[in-house]
Amino acid sequence: MSSTISLKTEFVKGIWKENPVMASLLGLCPALAVTNAAMNGLAMGLATTFVLLSSSLMISALRNFIPHQVRIAGYIVIIATFVTVADRFLAAYLPVISASLGPYIPLIVVNCLILGRQEAFSSRNGIGRSLLDSLGMGLGFILVLVVLGIIREILGSGSIFGVAILGDWFTPWMIMILPPGAFLTLGILIALANWYNDTSRSKDGGVVS
Amino acid sequence: MSLFLLFFSAAIVNNFVLSYFLGICPFVGVSKRVSSAVSMGMAVTFVMLITAVVTWLIYHLLLVPFEVEILEYVSFILVIASLVQLVEMFIRKVSKPLYDTLGIYLPLITTNCAILGLALFSVLRDYSFIESVVFGLGAGVGFTLALVIMAGIREELELAPVPKYFQGAGITMIVAGGLALAFMGFAGMI
Numbered sequence: 001m002s003s004t005i006s007l008k009t010e011f012v013k014g015i016w017k018e019n020p021v022m023a024s025l026l027g028l029c030p031a032l033a034v035t036n037a038a039m040n041g042l043a044m045g046l047a048t049t050f051v052l053l054s055s056s057l058m059i060s061a062l063r064n065f066i067p068h069q070v071r072i073a074g075y076i077v078i079i080a081t082f083v084t085v086a087d088r089f090l091a092a093y094l095p096v097i098s099a100s101l102g103p104y105i106p107l108i109v110v111n112c113l114i115l116g117r118q119e120a121f122s123s124r125n126g127i128g129r130s131l132l133d134s135l136g137m138g139l140g141f142i143l144v145l146v147v148l149g150i151i152r153e154i155l156g157s158g159s160i161f162g163v164a165i166l167g168d169w170f171t172p173w174m175i176m177i178l179p180p181g182a183f184l185t186l187g188i189l190i191a192l193a194n195w196y197n198d199t200s201r202s203k204d205g206g207v208v209s
Numbered sequence: 210m211s212l213f214l215l216f217f218s219a220a221i222v223n224n225f226v227l228s229y230f231l232g233i234c235p236f237v238g239v240s241k242r243v244s245s246a247v248s249m250g251m252a253v254t255f256v257m258l259i260t261a262v263v264t265w266l267i268y269h270l271l272l273v274p275f276e277v278e279i280l281e282y283v284s285f286i287l288v289i290a291s292l293v294q295l296v297e298m299f300i301r302k303v304s305k306p307l308y309d310t311l312g313i314y315l316p317l318i319t320t321n322c323a324i325l326g327l328a329l330f331s332v333l334r335d336y337s338f339i340e341s342v343v344f345g346l347g348a349g350v351g352f353t354l355a356l357v358i359m360a361g362i363r364e365e366l367e368l369a370p371v372p373k374y375f376q377g378a379g380i381t382m383i384v385a386g387g388l389a390l391a392f393m394g395f396a397g398m399i
Contacts (some may be wrong), residue, residue, distance in 0.1 A: 107325060183385040188383075191379040
């Protein structure tokens with residue numbers, strides 16, 4: 001079934017067409033919660049991608065051994081284990097980022113994006129394909145988080161990745177780094193993505209993909 | 210902090226959905242009808258209360274004495290998953306009408322970040338047993354409140370001329386932004 005789809009498609013689909021946040025609305029909690037600065041978004045994206053890749057590797061390798069009835073519980077234990085690894089690693093080597101992400105690192109366990117990919121993809125496909133799929137989805141997730149983080153950081157603090165780029169003339173929009181800014185920015189981004197998809201589709205001659 | 214303030218803070222000021230972004234998936238997914246929002250809210254509040262009790266006991270009576278706090282995440286999520294399963298079986302056995310109202314929402318609750326978030330926050334802030342329970346109740350009430358308000362607005366929105374590209378998830382996010390802004394008004398109260 002899946003062998004008819006090229007490996008490249010498997011990898012690319014997560015970045016835009018089936019982007020976990022913009023298209024499927026998965027993993028919204030971290031996408032909204034930690035993107036008050038671009039660096040936090042990047043760290044969260046990398047941590048999530050690490051967990052996604054390692055769980056996919058493990059689950060696609062074990063897919064013929066995990067009994068069907070208890071598969072969800074099995075996936076959750078595997079995911080939670082890798083989240084513990086990521087959490088301890090960040091706490092040991094990047095304590096500042098670990099502190100600013102707080103409980104949102106352990107909450108990667110219940111990120112629907114990860115469980116969703118395991119159930120929909122890794123449990124049915126081989127190791128190589130699963131890794132490519134996870135890498136694409138992870139990159140798509142990082143992309144959205146960093147874009148959200150950059151927009152909110154520029155408007156809310158006048159800086160990018162902690163470097164001030166807007167001068168003193170700029171009055172930061174406090175609201176952007178507070179919770180309402182997260183909802184508003186994501187809402188507008190989703191609308192822009194809809195608009196872009198719609199116009200590029202009509203240029204293709206109305207082909208609905 | 211007094212128990213009432215704790216409850217008020219969890220329910221209104223630091224609302225789980227609107228200021229911690231926990232439980233966004235059901236907030237977007239199950240907020241189309243007020244009636245289903247109320248049922249979902251009740252189910253979540255119920256599971257939150259039990260989770261607050263059980264995870265506190267597990268953390269303080271098992272993980273801490275045996276010095277295996279590293280297993281916190283694994284054990285919490287397993288306990289929550291099996292708790293939800295147990296609650297579902299129990300409700301189906303005891304009350305058929307209640308099961309018909311809450312039943313379809315219960316399996317969704319396992320992956321609701323608000324539940325695990327509640328357990329993690331209790332440990333992080335070092336709450337006593339009573340405080341954890343009050344915190345769980347407050348968080349559940351706050352979640353229900355946000356969900357029901359959102360559902361009420363979305364029922365009205367169906368009749369409103371929403372711009373084409375904002376239809377669906379876009380406008381939901383914008384409305385949530387407005388709600389979060391309104392809830393920020395409570396921030397000075399504590």
